[in-house]
Amino acid sequence: MSHLFPTYAKWEVEPESAKGSYLTGIDGKTYLDFTSGIGVCNLGHCHEEVKAAIEDQLSKFWHVSNLFPVGVQEKAADLLAAASGMDLVFFANSGAEANEAAIKLARKATGKTKIITFLSSFHGRTFATMSATGQDKIKHGYGPMLETFEYVPFNDIEALENQLTDDVAAVMLEVIQGEGGIHVGTKEFLQKVEALCKEKGALLIVDEIQTGIGRTGTPFAFQQFGINPDIISSAKGLANGMPVGAIAAKEALKEYFGPGSHGTTFGGNPLAMAAAIKTMEIIFNESFLQEVNEKSEYIMSALDGKLGQNMHVKDIRGKGLMIGIEMDQPVGDILSELRKDGLIVLPAGNNVIRLLPSLTCIKEDIDKAVEILEKRINFFTKVTV
Ligand SMILES: Cc1ncc(COP(=O)(O)O)c(C=O)c1O
Known part of the structure; x- marks a missing residue:
């Protein structure tokens, strides 16, 4: 057994x-x-340069805690910020944790709690990210979800207009829904979502966990739709197989994630950071x-x-x-x-x-x-x- x-x-x-x-x-x-570990090993399995970067870090130190300044975290954050057009990065260990960070940051920064997501979306398996996910099948048996999520049909701007009121903290979406069936957002829809968010004082969170790190032909998929999110989340392909997650966000959100406001023991692990740096250096080219x-x-x-x-x-x-x-x-x-x-x-x-x-x-x-x-x-x- x-x-x-x-x-x-x-x-x-x-x-x-x-x-x-x-x-x-x-x-x-x-x-x-043709799975690449579900969109993780974007450079293929056991990529030699990534392996060498991990081995190099392996002989220096593996873990010291986030109380120390860690050079490889700074460098990985620089590369992620530069490629996404964002300013500040928080490293976690997985996609769900990255989305948790995005949700917490959006709620704290806006002082509002309601978040709109889309039917057929997938954002993770923790309580908040499961609640965010627009698919009933993954929620079965777990009792009440967080009540602050509302779901609207993807690519339906009228439905969003009806739901997106002044009390909404954020709209969270995948520009191409991955787990839900490879549903590609239209440029028109996504641009209107951004405009509506601005009008109503809501943040736009783009979940790039599956679509990011070169998977769709640009560093991040949102860059092909002419939109400018406030927060993006990344994970999967970011370190080519080493566990990592991240959010990248705009400078205006800095004060809401100050000392003690959020944290993780393993997030930004030096081995994962070494792999992420090499992966980004190769792909963001x-x-x-x-x-x-x-x-x-x-x-x-x-x-x-x-x-x-x-x-x-x-x-x-x-x-x-x-x-x-x-x-x-x-x-x-x-x-x-x-x-x-x-x-x-x-x-x-x-x-x-x-x-x-x-x-x-x-x-x-x-x-x-x-x-x-x-x-x-x-x-x-x-x-x-
Ligand atoms: C778009 C999207 N968001 C979030 C997640 C959750 O990531 P993880 O499994 O690393 O928690 C996934 C995983 O498939 C995903 O595709």
């Missing part, structure tokens, strides 16, 4: 090792990994991001070409290397068949196959993945529908 709580319906592949876009199981079989955009165009047109005609494929959408293939049926069985074919991908919602390849994948990896997807999806839809 496993002594782990069965909180995850585990796959049958147990990894022995992983490198770049590939993962080898203890059964000796090699898989093309014009030519690197240009390649991500080229790969994005390549995979999108290959998927359109091979699957666009299948009547059971409802839509192929996304940005950069965050891609959803929406089917007219649940995708769980297709995903397990794909693993047998040697390709590991994710679901998003019930009906969407989600691809989050490493940003360093090469065209041959994309060709291989598209070929497997084409064969399996065409075969599956022929025999099951």
Whole structure:
């Protein structure tokens, strides 16, 4: 019997090792990994330069506490602030913790408590971030949620207008909803959200936990929509696999997070910081991001070409290397068949196959993945529908 709580319906592949876009199981079989640890290992598994940065820090010190000034935290904060256009950073250990910090900061800075989020959003599993999430299925059995969250349909500006009153502290959103099904916000909607927030004195929080760190072809996805949030949250890809989370916010919010107002033992851990610095140095680079955009165009047109005609494929959408293939049926069985074919991908919602390849994948990896997807999806839809 496993002594782990069965909180995850585990796959049958147990990894022995992983490198770049590939993962080898203890059964000796090699898989093309188009999950990147759910959008975490954006530079691929065991990236050599990130590994060297961690090893260098490993021989200096691992943990000293946040009572000390820590140079690697300062440097990581500089890089994050510069790439996001923000001024101040707080480091945590995970996405949910980053969003907790964002929620606390917004409530304290505005003196208001109501926060609007969107249906199908996902913001984490702590009490506040679970309450923020616009999906009932993750709340089941936990009793009353925090009452200060309200949910409106995504991309529906009228619904937001009706809800966004003067007593709202913040609007919190993913510009592309990841877990909820790769729903891309429209530029028009997101710009109106920002304008409404300004009008009503609410802060705009953008959750960039899945979309950030180059995943969509820019350092952060909000940068493609011409909006200017007050706070962003980041995690997942920030340190290429070392646990980390962060918020980055505007200078005007500085006084609300003074000494003693918020904290964490492990947040900003030096090993995670060393990994984050190297990861950001590599990804926040014009030519690197240009390649991500080229790969994005390549995979999108290959998927359109091979699957666009299948009547059971409802839509192929996304940005950069965050891609959803929406089917007219649940995708769980297709995903397990794909693993047998040697390709590991994710679901998003019930009906969407989600691809989050490493940003360093090469065209041959994309060709291989598209070929497997084409064969399996065409075969599956022929025999099951
Ligand atoms: C958009 C978004 N926000 C928050 C989270 C929660 O992050 P974590 O699992 O690191 O707490 C996730 C994780 O999937 C996410 O995709």
